[in-house]
Amino acid sequence: MTISTYESVYVNAFGAPSLVLDHGQGVYVWDTDGNKYLDLLAGIAVNALGYADPTMTEAMTEQASKLSHVSNFFTTEPQINLAKTLLDLLASEGGKPGKVFLANSGAEANEGALKLAMLHKPGGKFVALEGAFHGRTLGSLSITYKTAIRERFNQIAGCEFIEPTVESLETLGDDVAAIFLEPIQGERGVVPLSEEFLLKARETADRIGALLVVDEIQTGMGRTGRWFAHTDTIQADVITLAKGLGGGMPIGAIIATGEAADLFTPGSHGSTFGGNPVVAAVALAVLGKVKDLLPNVQKTGAWIKTELEKAGFAVRGKGLLLGIEVSDAPGLVAELRAKGFIANATGPDTLRIAPPLIMTPEEFEPFIAALVELRK
Numbered sequence: 001m002t003i004s005t006y007e008s009v010y011v012n013a014f015g016a017p018s019l020v021l022d023h024g025q026g027v028y029v030w031d032t033d034g035n036k037y038l039d040l041l042a043g044i045a046v047n048a049l050g051y052a053d054p055t056m057t058e059a060m061t062e063q064a065s066k067l068s069h070v071s072n073f074f075t076t077e078p079q080i081n082l083a084k085t086l087l088d089l090l091a092s093e094g095g096k097p098g099k100v101f102l103a104n105s106g107a108e109a110n111e112g113a114l115k116l117a118m119l120h121k122p123g124g125k126f127v128a129l130e131g132a133f134h135g136r137t138l139g140s141l142s143i144t145y146k147t148a149i150r151e152r153f154n155q156i157a158g159c160e161f162i163e164p165t166v167e168s169l170e171t172l173g174d175d176v177a178a179i180f181l182e183p184i185q186g187e188r189g190v191v192p193l194s195e196e197f198l199l200k201a202r203e204t205a206d207r208i209g210a211l212l213v214v215d216e217i218q219t220g221m222g223r224t225g226r227w228f229a230h231t232d233t234i235q236a237d238v239i240t241l242a243k244g245l246g247g248g249m250p251i252g253a254i255i256a257t258g259e260a261a262d263l264f265t266p267g268s269h270g271s272t273f274g275g276n277p278v279v280a281a282v283a284l285a286v287l288g289k290v291k292d293l294l295p296n297v298q299k300t301g302a303w304i305k306t307e308l309e310k311a312g313f314a315v316r317g318k319g320l321l322l323g324i325e326v327s328d329a330p331g332l333v334a335e336l337r338a339k340g341f342i343a344n345a346t347g348p349d350t351l352r353i354a355p356p357l358i359m360t361p362e363e364f365e366p367f368i369a370a371l372v373e374l375r376k
Helices: 003-009 054-064 077-090 107-119 138-142 166-170 193-209 258-262 277-310 327-337 361-375
Strands: 023-025 027-033 037-038 098-102 125-129 159-164 175-182 211-215 238-241 254-255 315-318 321-324 344-347 351-355
Touching: 027 077, 037 361, 077 098, 077 254, 077 277, 098 107, 098 258, 107 138, 107 175, 107 211, 107 238, 107 254, 107 258, 166 193, 175 193, 193 211, 254 258, 277 315, 277 321, 277 361, 327 344, 327 351, 327 361
Parallel strands: 125 159, 125 175, 175 211, 211 238
Antiparallel strands: 023 027, 027 037, 098 254, 238 254, 315 321, 321 351, 344 351
16 A cells, blocks of 8 residues: 555545554554654554553453443443543542543543533633644634634634633633643643643632643553643543553543532433443553553653753653654654654654653664754
């Protein structure tokens, strides 16, 4: 298969793909021409265990041999166990008791969170941050900041953006139903929110009676070395998850805590495929292995950041979600790919890396050497 064939049969929603990938093993992938690449993007922070992980394969095939789909008229043990596990993980980091809804993607999870906010405060507005990215469905797109992808479509009523500053939060009143935020704004250039801002957001939500919704789609499930990137500073009312939760399988999740846990009632929300038993079984397998990888994420992430800074690069982020300041990031992405490295640009001057959580310093060293060489 070739890229020209892709362009002849697939809608032009993404532009021409850079490669036609064939298979992967560990932290490496190969294209259909046999070229090998060190994958520092992991499907944009998705493939937590890299490629061809035997635990994932076993969980997938075992569950598929029993039940692959049951609809939402019924439930299965994987669905129940995954919901319970997510609540246990939140509790382990100080979170409140709650309930879970399983969806198929991060955008769907954020759509559900918007509906929770509507039920919480009918007629209330939604506040998101400048630089935010919460998805491309019509609801989630309405709280996604980038005008190039949002303005061509009608924004749902009552959505507004504020600067991620304490002063902006102080202007909010009790007409707000929910405040949406990402602990680290990935699409903005891997920009962490300050502890001061997070604390003020929690205080503001309490003051005005709004839900605080924390989008952990890119940052959650071990990406920063913790299960959740925000829980060392604040606790959310609603958390949305996806990406690394399934290790490559399509999944999304909403964790609603406190009073928000009881806002959905029969008929208020649903999904044909959400909670799919095969996907849930794989997610459980992924979480079981990520638990032992958290120290590696912290250690390797700190090592990478130190080495890059020693080489003269400014670096933002935490764990294995890092933004490297460079000149002409899109051009650098292409040059790196030609040398066998996959990363991506989140703007003209930021190179984003979000490798599999199994990445080691030894595997990462050639990338640093290539980055230094290309900068000369």
